[in-house]
Amino acid sequence: MRKIAVIGAGIGGLAAAHTLNQLSQENDELDVYLFEAADRLGGKIMSERKNGFLCEYGPNSLLDNRPAAMGLCEELGLKDKVLRSNDSARKRFILSKNKLHQLPEGPGSFFGTGLMSISGKLRIIAEIWQAKGDPEKDETIQEFARRRLGDEAYNMLLDPMITGIFAGDPTRMSLKTCFPRIHELEMQYGGLIKAMFKLMWEKKKRGEKSGGPAGPSGSIVAFNEGLQEIIDLLAEELKDITHLNTRITSIKKGGIGYSLTIEKVGSAAEEVLFDKVVICTPTHVMPMMLKDLSEKIACELGKIPYAPVAVVALGYDKKEMKHPLDGFGFLIPGKEKRDILGCLWTSSIFAHRAPDGKALLRLMIGGMRSPELALVSEAELVDIARREVKITMGIDATPVFSNVYKHETAIIQFHVGHEAISNRIKDELKKFPGLEIGCNSFGGIGIDGAVKASIDAAKACIGVE
Ligand SMILES: Cc1cc2nc3c(=O)[nH]c(=O)nc-3n(C[C@H](O)[C@H](O)[C@H](O)COP(=O)(O)OP(=O)(O)OC[C@H]3O[C@@H](n4cnc5c(N)ncnc54)[C@H](O)[C@@H]3O)c2cc1C
Numbered sequence: 001m002r003k004i005a006v007i008g009a010g011i012g013g014l015a016a017a018h019t020l021n022q023l024s025q026e027n028d029e030l031d032v033y034l035f036e037a038a039d040r041l042g043g044k045i046m047s048e049r050k051n052g053f054l055c056e057y058g059p060n061s062l063l064d065n066r067p068a069a070m071g072l073c074e075e076l077g078l079k080d081k082v083l084r085s086n087d088s089a090r091k092r093f094i095l096s097k098n099k100l101h102q103l104p105e106g107p108g109s110f111f112g113t114g115l116m117s118i119s120g121k122l123r124i125i126a127e128i129w130q131a132k133g134d135p136e137k138d139e140t141i142q143e144f145a146r147r148r149l150g151d152e153a154y155n156m157l158l159d160p161m162i163t164g165i166f167a168g169d170p171t172r173m174s175l176k177t178c179f180p181r182i183h184e185l186e187m188q189y190g191g192l193i194k195a196m197f198k199l200m201w202e203k204k205k206r207g208e209k210s211g212g213p214a215g216p217s218g219s220i221v222a223f224n225e226g227l228q229e230i231i232d233l234l235a236e237e238l239k240d241i242t243h244l245n246t247r248i249t250s251i252k253k254g255g256i257g258y259s260l261t262i263e264k265v266g267s268a269a270e271e272v273l274f275d276k277v278v279i280c281t282p283t284h285v286m287p288m289m290l291k292d293l294s295e296k297i298a299c300e301l302g303k304i305p306y307a308p309v310a311v312v313a314l315g316y317d318k319k320e321m322k323h324p325l326d327g328f329g330f331l332i333p334g335k336e337k338r339d340i341l342g343c344l345w346t347s348s349i350f351a352h353r354a355p356d357g358k359a360l361l362r363l364m365i366g367g368m369r370s371p372e373l374a375l376v377s378e379a380e381l382v383d384i385a386r387r388e389v390k391i392t393m394g395i396d397a398t399p400v401f402s403n404v405y406k407h408e409t410a411i412i413q414f415h416v417g418h419e420a421i422s423n424r425i426k427d428e429l430k431k432f433p434g435l436e437i438g439c440n441s442f443g444g445i446g447i448d449g450a451v452k453a454s455i456d457a458a459k460a461c462i463g464v465e
Pocket residue numbers: 007008009010011012013035036037038041042043044045057058059060061062246247248249280281282285289309311407410411439440445446447448450
């Protein structure tokens with residue numbers, strides 16, 4: 001019997017444990033344990049219905065073209081329960097000089113948009129003539145965007161987009177690690193416009209529809225009661241192997257595998273031997289856990305930063321709002337110097353988010369742009385959100401509902417040098433067979449990245465392809 005510990009029960013750890021649990025049904029040689037420090041499963045995923053409003057602690061949606069996360073939903077029988085975003089959610093906006101501009105959805109609206117000057121638009125088109133970059137260089141997103149698309153496109157499009165996805169700083173983030181596909185497209189086709197036409201042509205030949213330039217390809221999806229629906233099904237499936245309120249504080253070599261120090265709330269710490277270990281905690285807690293095993297791995301992991309984010313939900317009476325909320329919401333370029341990163345019009349994106357006659361907004365505050373703001377008091381965060389909603393959207397009604405979630409370590413940041421750090425960790429990990437790291441540590445942002453890396457780690461630890 002091989003005894004396997006999965007540490008951390010966010011979506012990554014749950015996906016790893018689910019994979020091992022399934023494999024153990026084919027192979028009764030596997031004895032799987034899932035350890036979670038908190039008193040609930042799901043990590044950053046938690047959906048709560050408060051006063052009829054659906055509040056998401058962390059993530060609020062998935063992209064339906066991401067195979068790992070959608071594959072997991074399908075295995076859980078959630079395929080028919082997928083809630084598609086409303087059609088109008090294709091309309092995304094960028095704030096410029098206190099005015100919301102819709103992001104172009106096609107060539108016609110690209111030329112018509114007031115978001116950029118004529119010269120800025122022509123500079124984007126000139127991307128087609130830009131020379132290919134150095135394939136070996138680990139470039140920042142800012143360097144890449146300025147080189148290929150120009151300063152204005154960087155300021156008005158890329159900078160807010162990076163904030164929307166990573167709450168990150170594009171002057172430090174690595175293009176290769178954050179957007180490996182974009183790097184590949186430049187290398188393969190010589191540029192983004194060339195790649196876009198080539199891929200559109202290939203899709204057309206296959207008879208497929210392509211996503212518009214404004215949004216990511218693929219559709220945004222969730223579930224009626226939020227992403228919590230995924231967690232609830234995994235929690236039920238894995239209840240016999242789950243250990244809540246149980247923190248792993250140290251991993252050392254022991255027996256033919258590893259000795260884990262297990263601290264369960266209300267019990268004395270104990271050392272227990274496992275043959276295999278899959279670590280699915282956030283990266284920032286790994287150095288403490290691994291320092292007795294490998295100073296080198298702990299030191300490299302300790303170099304990977306996180307951005308803090310606060311999520312403020314505001315609920316309104318629709319008739320008081322005087323705003324149509326017709327779309328997905330908006331992001332804000334850094335040069336606008338606002339105190340929010342963006343605002344999602346949650347109840348316009350998905351059904352079942354607010355009671356009848358009410359609307360729900362979700363504002364993101366902090367990130368690498370203004371980390372200190374993410375950590376101010378809840379009352380101050382609500383004040384900031386209300387002030388910004390008034391300035392950016394002209395809504396000065398009193399909200400009928402508010403809710404705040406604060407994340408000191410919200411989203412992992414893949415800065416330039418991340419690939420080299422990851423490679424050094426992976427090389428060092430080879431000295432420790434049967435010990436694997438899942439989740440977002442090595443790249444692959446978001447739920448899909450965490451699920452894919454964790455399933456791969458679970459399989460690798462028992463030598464399954
Ligand atoms: C505000 C916000 C919005 C986001 N929006 C999106 C989105 O819309 N779409 C998307 O795809 N992604 C989004 N993300 C990112 C997404 O939430 C993460 O990529 C994903 O949830 C990470 O899952 P995980 O399992 O790797 O980590 P986590 O969810 O952090 O889970 C790790 C678990 O490990 C446990 N743990 C920690 N230390 C120990 C220990 N020593 N022993 C045992 N257990 C331990 C923790 O308690 C936790 O439960 C968002 C994140 C945030 C914060």
